[in-house]
Amino acid sequence: MKNHEIAKILEEVAIYLEMEDEIVFKVRAYENAAVSLASLAEDVEEVYKKGGIGALQEIPGIGKGLAEKIEEYLKTGKIQFYEDLKKKVPVDVSSLKRIESLGPKKIKVLYKKLKIKNVEDLEKAAKAGKIRVLEGFGKKTEQNILKGIEFMKKSRGRFTIFEVESVVREIERQLKPVKGIEKLIVAGSYRRRKETIGDIDILVVSKNPGIVMDAFTSMKNVAAVYGKGNTKSTVRLKEGIDADLRVVPATSFGAALNYFTGSKDHNIALRKIALENGLKLNEYGLFHGTKQIAGATEEDVYRALGLHYIEPELRENTGEIEAGGKTRLPKLIGYSDLKGDLQLQTNWTDGSHSIEAMALAAKKAGLEYILITDHTKSLAMTGGLDEKKLKKQGEEIGKINRKLDGITVLKGAEVNIMKDGSLDIDDRALKELDIVGASIHSNFNMPRADITKRTLAAMENPNVDILFHPTGRILNKRKPFDIDIEQIINVAKSTGTVLEINSLQRLDLKDEHIRMAIKAGVKLCIDSDAHTPSHFSALQVGIAQARRGWAEKKDIINAWPLEKMKKMLK
DNA sequence: GCCGTTTTCGGCCCGACTGTTTTCAGTCG
Numbered sequence: 001m002k003n004h005e006i007a008k009i010l011e012e013v014a015i016y017l018e019m020e021d022e023i024v025f026k027v028r029a030y031e032n033a034a035v036s037l038a039s040l041a042e043d044v045e046e047v048y049k050k051g052g053i054g055a056l057q058e059i060p061g062i063g064k065g066l067a068e069k070i071e072e073y074l075k076t077g078k079i080q081f082y083e084d085l086k087k088k089v090p091v092d093v094s095s096l097k098r099i100e101s102l103g104p105k106k107i108k109v110l111y112k113k114l115k116i117k118n119v120e121d122l123e124k125a126a127k128a129g130k131i132r133v134l135e136g137f138g139k140k141t142e143q144n145i146l147k148g149i150e151f152m153k154k155s156r157g158r159f160t161i162f163e164v165e166s167v168v169r170e171i172e173r174q175l176k177p178v179k180g181i182e183k184l185i186v187a188g189s190y191r192r193r194k195e196t197i198g199d200i201d202i203l204v205v206s207k208n209p210g211i212v213m214d215a216f217t218s219m220k221n222v223a224a225v226y227g228k229g230n231t232k233s234t235v236r237l238k239e240g241i242d243a244d245l246r247v248v249p250a251t252s253f254g255a256a257l258n259y260f261t262g263s264k265d266h267n268i269a270l271r272k273i274a275l276e277n278g279l280k281l282n283e284y285g286l287f288h289g290t291k292q293i294a295g296a297t298e299e300d301v302y303r304a305l306g307l308h309y310i311e312p313e314l315r316e317n318t319g320e321i322e323a324g325g326k327t328r329l330p331k332l333i334g335y336s337d338l339k340g341d342l343q344l345q346t347n348w349t350d351g352s353h354s355i356e357a358m359a360l361a362a363k364k365a366g367l368e369y370i371l372i373t374d375h376t377k378s379l380a381m382t383g384g385l386d387e388k389k390l391k392k393q394g395e396e397i398g399k400i401n402r403k404l405d406g407i408t409v410l411k412g413a414e415v416n417i418m419k420d421g422s423l424d425i426d427d428r429a430l431k432e433l434d435i436v437g438a439s440i441h442s443n444f445n446m447p448r449a450d451i452t453k454r455t456l457a458a459m460e461n462p463n464v465d466i467l468f469h470p471t472g473r474i475l476n477k478r479k480p481f482d483i484d485i486e487q488i489i490n491v492a493k494s495t496g497t498v499l500e501i502n503s504l505q506r507l508d509l510k511d512e513h514i515r516m517a518i519k520a521g522v523k524l525c526i527d528s529d530a531h532t533p534s535h536f537s538a539l540q541v542g543i544a545q546a547r548r549g550w551a552e553k554k555d556i557i558n559a560w561p562l563e564k565m566k567k568m569l570k
Numbered sequence: 571g572c573c574g575t576t577t578t579c580g581g582c583c584c585g586a587c588t589g590t591t592t593t594c595a596g597t598c599g
Contacts, residue, residue: 025582029571063572101588103597136596140589350583350599379599380585441599442586 001043004166006073008094009082010034010066015093016085018104029061036061036352037070039532048074060352092118099148100478101141109134123149151479158196159241160475161541162505167239168200170221178215180208183253187260191312193544195475195507200243201260209247216245252284254297259283265317266310273305273321281305313547332547333556338539340369340558340565343414343437343468343500343527348393349374350382352532355393355409356400361533363407369562371412371435372397373468378416378424379441385413387429394432408562410434414468419443421457423464430463435569437500439468444481452484459488459497465569466525467492469502470509477505485513492522496570498557501549503542504529514549523568524551525558 014030036059037044047055048071056067069079089111095118096107110116113134114125122145125131131142159167168186175184181204185191188201206212209230216233217225226234232246248256259267259282274281279288285295286304294304302309307324311332314320323329345351346358353361355372362370374393375384385393394411401409415438416424423430423438430436438458446454458464470488471480492499499517501524502508509517509524517524526542528535546556553559557568 023571026571028582032572061572065571101597105596136590138590144589375599378585380583382599383583 003044007034007038019108032061039534041534101144164197174219180206180211191261202245204247205250255285255295256283266315269321330550333553337559342371342525343373344530365536369408371410373412373414376415417458421454435465437466437468438464448482466498468500489520498523501526503538507545511548518555
């Protein structure tokens with residue numbers, strides 16, 4: 001699928017145009033088109049094949065001009081307009097822009113004055129103190145740039161589970177049809193559903209490793225082959241991540257899957273138990289002397305060790321093995337247990353689709369109810385709603401509910417928590433809503449005590465039911481703000497405030513916080529934060545995160561039927 | 571460059587914050 005490739009080019013064009021002082025609306029048109037393409041469920045190439053340039057123009061945000069450019073890309077593999085921009089200013093704009101505090105204008109100055117083309121050049125110049133003397137820059141900016149680079153480096157090498165998901169899909173698409181592959185499963189931290197993943201571990205059962213390895217090393221997204229043998233091969237993929245493939249016999253599949261799923265600490269603990277019982281556990285099986293007593297399935301291996309089956313999401317050696325011996329393992333919330341979604345945006349603010357379209361998409365995703373939570377007025381860039389518009393939206397929702405079947409739309413909002421802890425919508429208007437979520441969108445750098453106090457103030461408002469993305473982080477992009485999560489959990493308990501597990505790009509709360517909250521008896525919800533219909537798929541990752549936090553159905557309020565869920569709210 | 575059940579031309583989300591300045595450009599959301 002070329003949707004993301006093209007989206008990335010359009011994003012870069014937008015940066016270039018902004019550098020060139022192009023009118024802001026044109027820049028935005030490119031940005032919008034990029035978002036639209038990236039979130040498009042269908043393959044843009046298929047769209048074009050079926051309906052030509054006219055069908056491309058049916059995609060929201062794509063008009064005549066961009067449709068032609070997309071056609072050019074599909075036909076020739078490049079867009080000349082973009083190539084020319086890149087030639088004129090040969091700068092890695094998308095990497096540089098990813099550094100906080102750097103935008104198109106600053107990138108332009110850095111290139112013009114210091115010939116900075118990439119992050120490496122930038123770091124050198126910043127360390128040499130060359131940036132602070134530039135006009136419009138200063139000491140503080142230079143420090144911020146270095147901090148930004150530091151953060152970028154730390155997250156380099158690990159990919160978010162969202163990024164890896166599409167790479168895994170692509171690998172499966174290419175390998176599943178290969179003859180001789182009896183079983184294929186992606187193990188490793190991907191299978192444990194960790195929020196970030198270092199490399200992709202693929203396990204295959206086959207009697208014909210040669211064919212499998214040939215297919216693996218010649219996949220079209222392979223950039224380099226590091227090693228190729230009969231049981232193990234390693235490649236670097238064009239997406240920038242490494243992938244390992246191992247072929248094992250069917251009799252060892254369970255043991256191998258267990259071994260390669262990890263975590264390492266979990267495996268070490270299992271091997272210890274084996275040793276205590278006079279057994280030996282390795283990737284080929286559980287052995288008594290030279291005799292294999294288990295190994296074909298993971299269930300066999302756990303059973304033979306005297307344990308209950310432990311779900312991959314729990315395998316971090318943080319108590320699951322002790323619990324597995326005493327049947328104290330949680331009955332984790334299932335991947336199809338959600339009945340509702342309590343945060344999503346529509347085209348009333350920064351979402352791309354109407355309330356009705358989102359409701360229909362939610363129904364298709366298997367949900368029974370959704371809460372509309374458009375932004376509120378102080379978030380001006382999204383066109384946040386004021387009291388009047390909220391009321392109007394409520395009326396609209398009423399109409400839609402009368403029209404739709406099988407899905408209930410609830411009235412809500414994502415209310416902004418201001419610097420002083422007040423909300424930007426008055427209580428009278430909040431009372432009219434079914435459910436209110438509150439969250440922080442500005443002043444992230446407040447000291448711990450202040451930002452905690454600010455959040456607690458919002459939670460203590462009797463109209464606020466849910467605290468959305470409680471720590472403000474975005475995976476690999478923005479650090480959480482310095483907030484006292486224990487205190488948040490305590491007050492969530494005493495005020496009956498629900499804490500959110502926000503799925504889309506955030507995974508906030510994170511797994512250990514989820515576990516802390518559950519232990520304290522706090523209720524949680526898993527939300528998509530969808531801005532477009534395809535975003536509902538993020539719920540699966542949110543559920544995974546909840547499972548990593550040992551969450552059961554009883555802990556997650558939107559896994560409950562609507563009436564029961566409503567009853568527990570403030 | 572996109573878009574249209576008020577429009578095929580003339581609109582298109584804009585306020586807060588930061589760090590630089592001494593009145594504001596750039597960035598972020």
